[in-house]
Structures are given as structure tokens and as C-alpha cells.
Amino acid sequence: MRSPYMMKNKSIIPVEKIDRAILVIRGQKVMLDSDLAEIYGVRTSRLNEQVKRNRERFPEDFMFQLTNEEKQEVIANCDHLEKLKFSSTNPYAFTEHGTIMLANVLNTPTAIETSVLIVRAFVKLREFLSNHKEIERKIFELESKYDSQFKLVFEAIRELMKRELLDKNRPRIGFKINKEK
Template sequence: MLPDESVMSKILLIRGKRVMIDKDLAELYGIPTKRLNEQVKRNLQRFPEDFMFQLTAGEKAEVVAICDHLKRLRFSAALPYVFTEHGAVMLACILNSDRAIAVNIQIVRIFTRMREMVLTHKDILLKLDQVEKRLAGHDEQIALVFEYLKQLLAPPQEPRQKIGFLQ
């Protein structure tokens, strides 16, 4: 099996969805990208818009610029397809091989783990936001305390009249 890190590095965020590019999936499944796309086109009814979509030219250029392992896509005239977690599951159904099933199970587990990590980090970020909001007004109050301390520590500007008994 492949290391989880190598699979995780192939998951991208495009249009607000975590997706994998057809080239990367084909590589993981051990088949040519052309064959993967042929199978998808034969079974288009299994891949609605929320399972798979094709990148625009701008998105393709952005992906190629960001991902070093996809530099060769720059010279391809075809726009790549990307698959969400559900699309990757559906790929395992149409690519009926032991490797496809094993890789698919690993991909689903990684997507699930990533979702759990996001939820955990979301809770932490919400708590940090609450603490930040609570402490936001404290900066002004602390500055005011330091201003009063400076006034107390500064020598008086005018000599004060002495109070008390004269001897």
C-alpha cells in the first residue's frame, strides 16, 4: 500500500471541495489516465456534478502552478477531471480490480481523517476566537493602567504646599 502522506498530498481544495485530479487517481489505481477517463465517460450517470467536475483553463493553470508533480499537465490540451471523495468511491465501482478497491478504501479513510481533523481544528479556532474577543478590550484597559502608573511615578510638576505642624 501507499503511504498516507503521498495520498494526502494529492488532495487539493478546488471550488471549496476537497478533490483529487484524474491523473493522480489513475496513478494510484495503476492505470493510464486515458483508461480512467474512458471508464468515467462510459458511466457518466454515476458521476453527478458533486462527485466529479472538469477544471476550467484558469483552474488548470493554477493547479499546475501550485503542484510540482502536475507540471506535465501544462502541455496537455485536455482539461482534467477532478473527483470528490464520493467520486473516488464511485471510481472503485467502475474500476473493478483488487488494487482499485484497496486504494479506494485508503482514500476514503484519509478523507474521513481529514474531515475529523478539520472539525477538531474548527473547535480550537472557535475557542481562540472567543478568547481573542474577550481580550480585545483589555489592551486599552492595560494602556490606561500604565498611564496612571506613569502619572503616579512621575515627580510632581509644582511644589506642593506642606501640610501639618510647623516646628
């Protein structure tokens, strides 16, 4: 089966598709078996069959099966995974290392080529999160460093906000134009 995301060995997988497939479950960034099967161009049953045949390659930090509660939460929060509610088995979640191992187990040209894109998506997500933490840290440093200097400014802004709220509730006085005719 040829992946709808691959054509003539040219990668046309939208990065957004891979990014959307990366979920955070149990505090780990993972991809579900159904998303990986679609991206790798195989059936989910075939993917899981290969995992079961090579179980020793998938320790707990590479792959785990979702609980019923986790499955329901994923279905509720991810529209593209709504089809999972009709499945009698809970999906498997693969970490970044698990997706790489999965490409090795599947060993199809599509799986190998796609695994590179998936790893890049995980790396991009990791970089984004680390940059976000760095910005958050710098803002905190600025706030703690300059908080006393800008305390008056913040108090003045709060006072103006209070006045604006009070002014909206106060009845207006003065001349009003009657627009009714």
C-alpha cells in the first residue's frame, strides 16, 4: 500500500500532519499507531503485527498501550482520531525512539524516508519548547530585576483600569442629542 503522503519517492508529507500527530500522553511526546501507520503507508494491523513479532525492540520507554481513559481522552480531544472509538483494542503510543525503531522494523522505503521527517518534527518540537522556556526565564528575570522600578507604572495602570470601569457604570450628565425623528 502506497502512503497517500508519498509519491514517486518524493516526500510530500505536510509537516503540519506530523506535528498534529504528536501528542503528549503520560508526560511524553508520542505518536499513535494509527497515525504512524497512515504516515508510513501501511495498515495499522500490519504495523502492530510487526511490533508484536519484534517485541524485544520496543521496551516501555519506546512504546506503551493507552488505557481506556486515555483512549477516550484522545478521541474527545483529537478530531482526526475519532475513528478509534470503533476499535475494540486500545492504541499503542510510540515515543520518538519508538518511531525510529518502528521504521527499522517495517523496513519499507516509505517508512525509512518518513522516519526522517518524524524525527525532524520531534526535534523541532523539542527546540520550540526549549526556546519557550528560555523566553519565559528571561521575562521572569526582567520582572524580578525591574519590578521595583516599574511598580509605580503598574500601579498607575491598575488605577486607570479601575477608573475606566467606574466611569462605564456612572450615569452620564450633560447635553444629549435626540436622534429620533
